[in-house]
Amino acid sequence: GARPQRAARAGGRMFYGWKVCSISCMGNLLVVGGVTYIMNAFMEPMSAQQGWTRADIGGAVGLATLCGTLSMPIMASLAMRHSLRLMTALGMACGGLAFMGLGYAATLPAFTALFALAWIAGQACGGVVGNALMGNWFVRYRGRAFGLANLGTSLSGAILPFVALVLVNLCDVRSAFLAIGGFILALAPLCWAVVPDTPEEMGLSPDGVAPFASGAPVSARIVPWRELLVCREAYCIGLSFGFGLLAAAGVLGQLKPRFADLGFSDYAAMGFMCLTALFAAAGKYLWGWICDRKTPLFSAKLLMIANVLALGLAFLPQEVFSVLLFATVGGVCLGGFWTVLPAVVVHVFGRRRFVGVYRFITVFIALKALGYPVMGFSYQWTGSYDAGYLLCTGILLICFLIMLTVREPASSQGTEASADSSGV
Numbered sequence: 001g002a003r004p005q006r007a008a009r010a011g012g013r014m015f016y017g018w019k020v021c022s023i024s025c026m027g028n029l030l031v032v033g034g035v036t037y038i039m040n041a042f043m044e045p046m047s048a049q050q051g052w053t054r055a056d057i058g059g060a061v062g063l064a065t066l067c068g069t070l071s072m073p074i075m076a077s078l079a080m081r082h083s084l085r086l087m088t089a090l091g092m093a094c095g096g097l098a099f100m101g102l103g104y105a106a107t108l109p110a111f112t113a114l115f116a117l118a119w120i121a122g123q124a125c126g127g128v129v130g131n132a133l134m135g136n137w138f139v140r141y142r143g144r145a146f147g148l149a150n151l152g153t154s155l156s157g158a159i160l161p162f163v164a165l166v167l168v169n170l171c172d173v174r175s176a177f178l179a180i181g182g183f184i185l186a187l188a189p190l191c192w193a194v195v196p197d198t199p200e201e202m203g204l205s206p207d208g209v210a211p212f213a214s215g216a217p218v219s220a221r222i223v224p225w226r227e228l229l230v231c232r233e234a235y236c237i238g239l240s241f242g243f244g245l246l247a248a249a250g251v252l253g254q255l256k257p258r259f260a261d262l263g264f265s266d267y268a269a270m271g272f273m274c275l276t277a278l279f280a281a282a283g284k285y286l287w288g289w290i291c292d293r294k295t296p297l298f299s300a301k302l303l304m305i306a307n308v309l310a311l312g313l314a315f316l317p318q319e320v321f322s323v324l325l326f327a328t329v330g331g332v333c334l335g336g337f338w339t340v341l342p343a344v345v346v347h348v349f350g351r352r353r354f355v356g357v358y359r360f361i362t363v364f365i366a367l368k369a370l371g372y373p374v375m376g377f378s379y380q381w382t383g384s385y386d387a388g389y390l391l392c393t394g395i396l397l398i399c400f401l402i403m404l405t406v407r408e409p410a411s412s413q414g415t416e417a418s419a420d421s422s423g424v
Contacts, residue, residue, distance in 0.1 A: 018148075021148050023194055024125075025130075027127075027130060029159075029160070031184060033156020034180070035119050036157065068122065076128050076358055076362060089191040091123070093185055095121035095185075096182065098121060102118075103176070128362065134342070135342065135346045136199070136206070137199055138206055147285040150338040151282070153281075156277075157280070163180075164176055232405075240300070241361070244304060244337050249372065250370075253371060259273065275331070276327040283336050286332060299336075300406075307334060307396045308393055311393045
């Protein structure tokens with residue numbers, strides 16, 4: 001009773017869904033982005049303190065990353081059956097506790113387990129659950145909502161490693177992990193207080209465009225896998241974005257070493273990497289805006305071909321100007337995958353089916369893990385990353401051709417009515 005009344009009094013204020021979006025952005029920035037970028041600050045001091053080699057730590061991080069990726073369909077299954085509000089709050093709490101525990105990890109297996117827990121928690125307070133919330137709260141502004149929620153991950157790469165480095169230098173590794181984890185943990189009650197599962201729970205409708213008449217929440221539909229296993233569109237979208245993320249992960253995962261190989265100092269190389277991450281964050285919102293202005297399927301095709309052209313910049317003579325150009329254009333283009341993917345899924349399959357289909361699509365995201373060895377072997381076998389970049393360019397071109405085979409749904413609004421009442 002109280003929440004709908006507060007919503008009714010909101011009048012012309014900002015739509016409440018943007019508050020939910022900000023929580024998902026925060027979860028992606030602190031937890032998802034944390035596990036993605038934070039080891040740039042902790043790798044060397046942990047190696048010196050624990051006696052672990054960089055290969056040991058890299059292997060542990062890689063295994064934890066795989067666990068986090070494989071948890072995505074599980075989290076999507078849970079999101080169809082349990083409160084998104086509860087999952088968000090628990091994800092933030094578990095993520096904070098995992099980061100705090102990393103400061104006390106004395107063995108490599110313990111470090112790996114805690115890092116994997118942080119990865120999985122990130123899919124609850126951001127990641128999969130965050131995308132499910134955006135699918136519930138927005139329709140007309142859904143692309144921008146996905147973009148704002150997911151830009152936290154890239155923004156983390158521009159902020160969190162430097163914050164962690166300052167904390168390590170001022171204190172020590174344990175204190176740095178405790179400070180970051182404690183701050184994340186403290187946000188769990190905020191998640192519980194702010195995040196409703198759907199706008200209908202507050203007497204609102206998606207985008208806040210009109211009052212919701214009945215007040216009954218719109219529940220997600222459980223989509224059987226047997227239906228999706230024979231769905232051509234699901235395979236096309238899954239394979240295109242799975243391989244697209246493989247290319248993006250491969251390029252971004254070893255960007256700092258590549259800049260260093262070009263002759264730039266460590267600080268300059270790190271600066272270029274952070275600049276790329278910053279533009280990737282901006283790109284997430286830009287691609288969301290394009291999804292709203294055009295259609296998500298059109299945006300997906302444009303995204304693939306734009307990344308082909310962006311990677312072509314890596315083959316120009318590598319001077320300061322061309323590196324800055326690559327960091328800018330490449331960052332904007334490579335940052336778009338996590339925004340456009342959920343927008344495409346909900347556009348093609350509808351709001352109620354979104355989480356059920358997204359659960360199936362996330363299986364293909366495991367392909368992303370191959371991007372890291374692709375670049376590693378490129379450097380090991382040829383002495384540069386050029387072969388890896390060329391392979392990724394070819395992969396993205398194939399992804400573009402695959403996306404051309406996916407047709408626009410009958411309704412320009414993402415089949416909100418038709419896809420929710422018909423078969424997949």
